Amino acid sequence: MDLFINLAINGIATGMLIFLIACGLTLIFGLMDVLNFAHGGIFAWGAFVGVWGYSVTQNFLISIVLAVIAGLLIGLITEYLIIRPVYGNHIQQILITLGFMLVLSEFIKVVFGPNILAAQKPPFLQDYWLVGDVTIIKYRAFTIVVGFIIFVAIMAVLKYTKIGLIVRAGVMDKEMIQALGVNIRLVFIGVFMVGSALAALGGALFAPSSGVAYAEMGMEFGIFAFIVVIIGGMGSVPGSLIAALLVGLSNVFMAYYVPSLAMAVTMILMFLVLIFRPEGLFKVSGVSNK
Amino acid sequence: MIKTLQKSTWVYLFTGLMLVLLPFFKDERWFLFLMIQIFVFGIFAMSYDLLLGYTGIVSFGHAMFFGVGAYSVAITLDRFEPSFMSLLLGIVIAMAVGGLIAFIAGILTLRLKSHYYAMLTLALANLFLVLAEKWRSLTKGNDGFTFQIPELPGGLEDHRNMVIYLFCLVSMVVIFFGLKRLTESPLGKILVAIRENEQRVVSLGYKIMPYKVIISVISGVVASFAGVLYAISIRFVDTSVFAIDMTLDALLMTIIGGVGTLVGPIIGAGIIEFAHHYLSELSDVHWIFERWIILFGILYILVVIFFPSGIVGTINHKLATRKQRKKEDEQSDKLAS
Numbered sequence: 297m298d299l300f301i302n303l304a305i306n307g308i309a310t311g312m313l314i315f316l317i318a319c320g321l322t323l324i325f326g327l328m329d330v331l332n333f334a335h336g337g338i339f340a341w342g343a344f345v346g347v348w349g350y351s352v353t354q355n356f357l358i359s360i361v362l363a364v365i366a367g368l369l370i371g372l373i374t375e376y377l378i379i380r381p382v383y384g385n386h387i388q389q390i391l392i393t394l395g396f397m398l399v400l401s402e403f404i405k406v407v408f409g410p411n412i413l414a415a416q417k418p419p420f421l422q423d424y425w426l427v428g429d430v431t432i433i434k435y436r437a438f439t440i441v442v443g444f445i446i447f448v449a450i451m452a453v454l455k456y457t458k459i460g461l462i463v464r465a466g467v468m469d470k471e472m473i474q475a476l477g478v479n480i481r482l483v484f485i486g487v488f489m490v491g492s493a494l495a496a497l498g499g500a501l502f503a504p505s506s507g508v509a510y511a512e513m514g515m516e517f518g519i520f521a522f523i524v525v526i527i528g529g530m531g532s533v534p535g536s537l538i539a540a541l542l543v544g545l546s547n548v549f550m551a552y553y554v555p556s557l558a559m560a561v562t563m564i565l566m567f568l569v570l571i572f573r574p575e576g577l578f579k580v581s582g583v584s585n586k
Numbered sequence: 587m588i589k590t591l592q593k594s595t596w597v598y599l600f601t602g603l604m605l606v607l608l609p610f611f612k613d614e615r616w617f618l619f620l621m622i623q624i625f626v627f628g629i630f631a632m633s634y635d636l637l638l639g640y641t642g643i644v645s646f647g648h649a650m651f652f653g654v655g656a657y658s659v660a661i662t663l664d665r666f667e668p669s670f671m672s673l674l675l676g677i678v679i680a681m682a683v684g685g686l687i688a689f690i691a692g693i694l695t696l697r698l699k700s701h702y703y704a705m706l707t708l709a710l711a712n713l714f715l716v717l718a719e720k721w722r723s724l725t726k727g728n729d730g731f732t733f734q735i736p737e738l739p740g741g742l743e744d745h746r747n748m749v750i751y752l753f754c755l756v757s758m759v760v761i762f763f764g765l766k767r768l769t770e771s772p773l774g775k776i777l778v779a780i781r782e783n784e785q786r787v788v789s790l791g792y793k794i795m796p797y798k799v800i801i802s803v804i805s806g807v808v809a810s811f812a813g814v815l816y817a818i819s820i821r822f823v824d825t826s827v828f829a830i831d832m833t834l835d836a837l838l839m840t841i842i843g844g845v846g847t848l849v850g851p852i853i854g855a856g857i858i859e860f861a862h863h864y865l866s867e868l869s870d871v872h873w874i875f876e877r878w879i880i881l882f883g884i885l886y887i888l889v890v891i892f893f894p895s896g897i898v899g900t901i902n903h904k905l906a907t908r909k910q911r912k913k914e915d916e917q918s919d920k921l922a923s
Contacts, residue, residue: 333646
């Protein structure tokens with residue numbers, strides 16, 4: 297039982313981190329019809345900036361804030377330089393964002409050196425709680441809480457604020473929103489920056505929990521995020537949460553019991569969704585997958 | 587028969603003949619090896635361009651076909667005795683497995699937006715990479731393994747590199763003309779039509795899915811064959827054949843050389859391979875050359891934005907406009923007189 301709960305907590309924590317990347321990806325796709333293959337690169341940048349910030353300031357909060365700022369900036373640069381010239385051309389978007397992904401991860405090696413960085417947990421999250429005979433690692437609980445808060449915050453913004461209304465309407469029908477006098481370009485930039493910041497936050501939270509930050513993690517988690525977005529339904533935030541938890545849990549359990557099949561089970565999940573429900577678990581009206 | 591050949595065909599045949607004669611003048615090992623790499627990656631990039639340039643499908647997992655080809659032939663030659671029969675068997679297995687994977691990936695995602703095929707192939711390629719690392723009894727994991735290739739009869743054994751060179755060259759030329767024929771056939775025309783406007787092709791009464799699946803299978807089979815040649819030429823295989831860098835190389839070669847042409851990928855392969863060779867020598871001069879992926883990445887982004895049709899495409903376009911202008915000039919001259 298102890299083991300089961302531990303694995304479950306671990307899985308949920310991993311799922312929350314994947315959710316942080318995937319929700320930006322899914323929002324950007326739903327609103328702008330852009331699939332950003334560079335998203336994982338921003339995740340890796342978040343991790344490196346977070347680790348660097350913590351080693352310089354020794355303050356966890358500041359390191360997180362630095363990572364988020366880095367995410368916002370990279371998001372702005374990406375939108376401005378990479379996405380803007382190729383709006384409306386899917387193939388060029390896919391090609392160019394993959395190229396930028398590689399530039400981003402190589403640039404990490406230029407700035408932070410080619411080696412793997414060791415990441416430390418802040419002291420107040422280092423040990424664990426004992427509840428009965430179950431040990432709960434503090435940092436994982438912290439990750440779950442942060443992920444959940446972010447999810448609730450996104451849903452609240454989307455549901456109850458004017459900006460959220462515009463974004464939701466934009467996902468359904470861009471032309472109509474423009475016709476109503478909304479500057480959709482600004483909304484695009486905003487959503488892109490927030491999505492990137494969330495990915496960077498995910499990276500900054502991930503590095504301490506795994507203990508390392510390496511440049512290739514962007515690609516690795518980027519792939520997870522794509523799978524999650526496919527399973528959850530492109531454009532759906534709750535869908536990406538459910539799918540991320542599903543992927544996180546199945547991955548952790550399989551990694552424990554049948555380690556060699558850990559990656560395969562995620563793929564099988566995706567295959568099943570693609571065969572039986574290609575629009576994903578949660579279909580969003582207005583977003584077509586054809 | 588000879589008269590009906592296009593002018594460009596003569597140019598290609600002549601270039602091929604020159605390449606056949608080349609190793610008799612310059613037979614240093616590194617040079618032959620570099621040329622073999624160009625032929626292998628030329629084939630690989632052509633198969634990529636069938637999807638990207640002719641049909642408008644983006645695959646980010648093309649390395650998996652390449653890797654499956656390389657591992658199939660390597661494992662067959664390693665397990666059985668290195669004879670020509672097992673080489674042939676390896677090639678058949680490689681192409682069958684490559685085609686099967688392409689078929690499965692195709693029927694799953696080609697009815698959806700182009701994103702899906704890109705994502706699925708990326709994830710699949712990653713799965714194969716993990717598989718090759720973990721299934722140590724078959725692949726020997728990260729270390730990879732060397733294997734014997736069949737011995738050539740008589741005096742040819744002393745010129746083995748030359749024979750491999752010629753074999754790769756002939757394969758490339760044959761595949762080039764085969765694919766050229768394919769793209770000029772009615773099938774090829776429909777593929778281009780799908781790239782240009784899917785809805786219109788549907789409303790003309792064509793089913794799109796079968797065409798897309800067929801071309802993805804052909805592309806997968808050709809890519810596996812490139813993997814076979816690669817493994818034979820270096821007599822060694824490791825997990826790097828499944829790495830994203832392989833796909834990226836094919837992508838760069840196709841984009842820089844020219845999408846939607848078959849010569850483009852080969853020219854691209856030549857440029858990229860020579861650049862690899864000389865840039866890695868330059869790494870002593872300045873550290874930036876060690877990180878040449880950045881240079882290539884930036885170059886690639888610039889090409890996608892500013893020259894989306896690549897070298898060959900841009901030249902073709904220039905030639906076409908010049909011809910057009912000449913025609914117009916002649917017409918206006920006629921009108922004036």
